[in-house]
Amino acid sequence: VRETLIESSDKSTTRCAICKIRSYSFCRCLHDDQLKIFSGISTEKEFKDKETVFLQQEDSKHLYNITKGNIKIYKLLSDGRIQIIGFLYPGDFFGSYKKGKYNYSxxxxxxxxxxxxxxxxxxxxxxxxMNLAKELLHMTSHELTLAQDRIGVLGKMNANERVAKFILNISEQRARIGWQNNPVSLPMIRQDIADYLGLTLETVSREITRFKTSNLIKVMNAKQIFIVDKEKL
Structure with a gap:
């Protein structure tokens, strides 16, 4: 893990003031004078691919807001299996805890x-x-929404519908933060997608191939899918 500060050519400009994701982060309600104080209570840290931010049941000492990249949040089940809760994007706030312990990894x-x-x-x-507290409450509710979405996806849809819904949801998430949403970028590995959807890797690959054959999508590469027909998908 590397801790870093973003420097500005203007010394009076705070790190928060030049943050590229501020407009869709929970701190968007703060004025410039408030941002100077707010910048003083936070730092930035960088993580490499597959690096752990925190583990389930570790002492919860920090809360996090994503400014670049994606985060996978998951739970370790009693039988050793991993249950993926969801995938987070820039602007998402995470680190919920109970009784001083993180609820997930x-x-x-x-x-x-x-x-x-x-x-x-x-x-x-x-x-x-209080305005910031309300924004934060709104952002943390996103974690609950992820869990609820997962229950809905697994409980009511067949394999074909689960994979289609996942692709469309990722597209909508990217649109929410102002990113290009078609082609859809899938930074996570296929096995993580399968685990999240409660399917096997083979089933996910088969459904994607079926969508491609039906001309509903085009697979541009391992990490990008172009949606040809959103309505039929």
Whole structure:
């Protein structure tokens, strides 16, 4: 893990003020003068592909906001299997905990940069900034939405529908943060997609091939899919 600060040519410009994902992050409600203080309670850390950010049941000392890259969040089940909860994008806030322990594990997908907050410092700041506290509540509810979406996907859809829904959801997530959403970039490995959807790797590959044969998608490479017919997919 490498801790880093983004320097600006203008010394009076804070790291938060020049943050590229500020417009869709929970700190978007802060004014420039508030950002100067807010920058002082956070640092940035970089993680390499597959590097662990934190593990389930570790002491929860920090909270995180993604400024670059993607994060996989998952739970380790009692039988040793991994249950992937979801995939997070720039602007997403994560690190929920219960009784001082993280509720899940988090791992980097590709190169990742995170804005890191000490829980105690952030809690103190939120007590004085109710607008920010409301934004944070909205962002943390996204984690619950991910879990609910997963239950819906696994409980009511067949394999074909699960894979299609996953591709469309990723496209919508990218559109939400202003990224190109077609072609759809899939930074996660196929096995992680299969685990998330409750399918085998072979089934995921078969369904993607079926979509391709039906001219619903074009597989541009291992990490990119172009949606040809969104309505039929």
């Amino acid at each position: 988090a791992e980097a997908i590709g190169d990742v940069r995170l804005c890191v907050f000490k829980q105690e410092l952030l809690d103190n700041y939120l007590e004085k900034n």
